Amino acid sequence: MNLDSRPEGDGSFLFSKGGDLEEFTRNSPNQMLTLTQIREERDQIIEALSKRGIDVTDSIDKIIELDKERRSLPKELDDTLAESNSLSRQIGELMKAGKRDEAEGVKAATFGLKQKSSDLKDQMQGHENSMNELLYNIPNTPSEFVAAGKSEEDNEIVSTHGEQVDLSDTCKPHWDLAKEKGIIDFDLGAKVTGAGFPFYKGKGAKLQRGLIRFFLEKAEEAGYTEYIPPLMINSDSGFGTGQLPDKEGQMYHMQNDDLYMIPTAEVPLTNIYRDTLLSSADLPIKLCGYTPCFRREAGSYGKDVRGLNRLHQFDKVEIVQISDPSSSDAALDGMVAHVQTLLEGLELPYRILRLCAGDMGFTAAITYDFEVWSAAQGRWLEVSSVSNFETFQANRLKCRYKDESGKNQLVHTLNGSALALPRIVAALLENHQSDGDVIIPSALVPFVGFDRI
RNA sequence: GGAGAGGUGGUAGAGUGGUAAUACAGCAGCCUGCUAAGCUGUGGGCGAGCAAUCGCCUCCCGAGUUCGAAUCUCGGUCUCUCCGCCA
Numbered sequence: 001m002n003l004d005s006r007p008e009g010d011g012s013f014l015f016s017k018g019g020d021l022e023e024f025t026r027n028s029p030n031q032m033l034t035l036t037q038i039r040e041e042r043d044q045i046i047e048a049l050s051k052r053g054i055d056v057t058d059s060i061d062k063i064i065e066l067d068k069e070r071r072s073l074p075k076e077l078d079d080t081l082a083e084s085n086s087l088s089r090q091i092g093e094l095m096k097a098g099k100r101d102e103a104e105g106v107k108a109a110t111f112g113l114k115q116k117s118s119d120l121k122d123q124m125q126g127h128e129n130s131m132n133e134l135l136y137n138i139p140n141t142p143s144e145f146v147a148a149g150k151s152e153e154d155n156e157i158v159s160t161h162g163e164q165v166d167l168s169d170t171c172k173p174h175w176d177l178a179k180e181k182g183i184i185d186f187d188l189g190a191k192v193t194g195a196g197f198p199f200y201k202g203k204g205a206k207l208q209r210g211l212i213r214f215f216l217e218k219a220e221e222a223g224y225t226e227y228i229p230p231l232m233i234n235s236d237s238g239f240g241t242g243q244l245p246d247k248e249g250q251m252y253h254m255q256n257d258d259l260y261m262i263p264t265a266e267v268p269l270t271n272i273y274r275d276t277l278l279s280s281a282d283l284p285i286k287l288c289g290y291t292p293c294f295r296r297e298a299g300s301y302g303k304d305v306r307g308l309n310r311l312h313q314f315d316k317v318e319i320v321q322i323s324d325p326s327s328s329d330a331a332l333d334g335m336v337a338h339v340q341t342l343l344e345g346l347e348l349p350y351r352i353l354r355l356c357a358g359d360m361g362f363t364a365a366i367t368y369d370f371e372v373w374s375a376a377q378g379r380w381l382e383v384s385s386v387s388n389f390e391t392f393q394a395n396r397l398k399c400r401y402k403d404e405s406g407k408n409q410l411v412h413t414l415n416g417s418a419l420a421l422p423r424i425v426a427a428l429l430e431n432h433q434s435d436g437d438v439i440i441p442s443a444l445v446p447f448v449g450f451d452r453i
Numbered sequence: 454g455g456a457g458a459g460g461u462g463g464u465a466g467a468g469u470g471g472u473a474a475u476a477c478a479g480c481a482g483c484c485u486g487c488u489a490a491g492c493u494g495u496g497g498g499c500g501a502g503c504a505a506u507c508g509c510c511u512c513c514c515g516a517g518u519u520c521g522a523a524u525c526u527c528g529g530u531c532u533c534u535c536c537g538c539c540a
Contacts, residue, residue: 074499074500074509075500075501075508075509077509078499078500078501078508078509078510079508079509081508081509081510082507082508082509084520084521085472085508085509085521087520087521088471088472088520088521089471089472089521090520091471091520091521092470092471092472092520092521093471095471096471103520104520106520107520107521108520109520110520110521111520113520114520277497277498408498
């Protein structure tokens with residue numbers, strides 16, 4: 001899967017190249033945990049990342065080396081500060097007792113300590129910065145279930161559902177049909193805003209509204225709590241899920257207020273749990289939300305940006321789970337199954353791919369892509385990505401939970417599109433044509449309020 | 454947008470330069486039989502240690518002044534009140 005063919009349904013891949021941006025404070029348990037992994041699982045990490053076709057041996061060894069040099073510093077700093085604190089206390093007591101001269105003597109003794117602790121802090125900062133630089137560029141390790149591979153050619157087809165019929169001779173592509181039926185107006189959008197900002201009109205608008213309701217209510221039935229999040233986020237949130245700084249150019253930025261338009265609901269929904277310590281009883285957490293999504297698609301390339309295939313603004317229902325590590329595989333399966341029920345309800349032929357390591361996003365440990373067969377175009381359209389990020393995002397977000405033994409552990413985060421509207425609309429228009437009309441699948445009729453366009 | 458007031462542990466709430474009172478809740482232990490009370494311990498994070506324990510950090514965030522900052526200075530942020538504007 002290259003950048004061009006990514007589904008609109010998931011921002012995590014387009015924007016998540018920033019790597020681990022955690023501020024590397026010595027009191028940060030998460031970063032320490034990552035370093036622990038690097039120290040203790042050096043060979044496994046190098047091996048796992050080789051599946052992505054990259055060799056991180058040098059970076060890893062450099063990190064281990066820097067970490068080794070750095071490790072004695074916190075202890076030394078603590079000791080220095082302890083001595084300094086103790087002297088300060090003495091000064092306080094002497095002053096109280098009116099022994100000014102003695103106090104002045106002790107004061108002099110603190111100067112050296114002050115310099116020393118400031119030097120130690122600088123040293124630590126230096127090491128941390130160097131380590132971060134390296135850590136930023138190491139992507140998540142692929143799960144054991146993920147095959148090695150470099151491109152979409154190496155993705156595995158997990159299963160195929162429904163019939164692939166080629167009706168390209170008798171059916172129309174969605175851009176022609178949408179224009180003919182007067183339900184989506186791309187030209188008007190271009191006039192009022194620009195390319196990639198279509199107007200939906202009449203039954204086109206109602207179809208959008210109905211699909212959103214359909215997806216939200218299915219998510220609710222599956223136990224996801226609905227949120228209506230803000231459509232703009234601050235930079236802390238952008239860092240939290242990995243959109244910043246590397247993919248900054250892909251988001252719309254309001255300079256006056258330093259806010260970004262969300263590229264996916266994943267950002268506000270997952271950032272609810274930034275800087276959070278949960279208890280194991282809280283897990284799993286299941287959230288969903290409908291939002292418009294905004295993407296600049298700067299540097300977008302490829303043969304097919306026509307019609308609904310690539311928009312700057314589109315609608316999506318996103319599902320998110322925060323899970324404990326032992327349950328996240330099952331949670332991922334549940335999310336995949338949920339997306340299947342949606343596609344089956346829409347009576348669309350589809351297949352599920354497990355992405356190979358090299359084709360996955362930077363932050364993902366495992367990703368399933370859903371593709372819908374478009375009979376009219378005679379090709380597969382990507383409509384959803386469902387991923388488990390394991391601890392990678394949690395580490396950046398500082399989202400942990402207290403396990404049964406009272407120990408703080410990183411959670412696992414997962415998300416998926418369920419679903420993104422534009423290509424679903426395209427697929428509905430292209431698959432369900434009959435005598436020049438579009439037949440609405442019966443499961444959707446109650447939500448849209450009509451049965452044909 | 455303008456003016457003012459404020460942000461302290463799970464909650465309430467003291468604290469104007471000497472290293473976070475107190476009350477309630479929760480949790481743990483002890484004791485006692487009596488509508489459960491009493492007593493003791495206990496904020497959070499990180500590190501060292503088998504452990505008891507010890508050290509550092511933490512009073513919205515970040516810088517600064519100082520031997521020492523919840524407290525003083527600067528910047529930011531959020532909440533509340535009043536004015537203005539407004540769907």
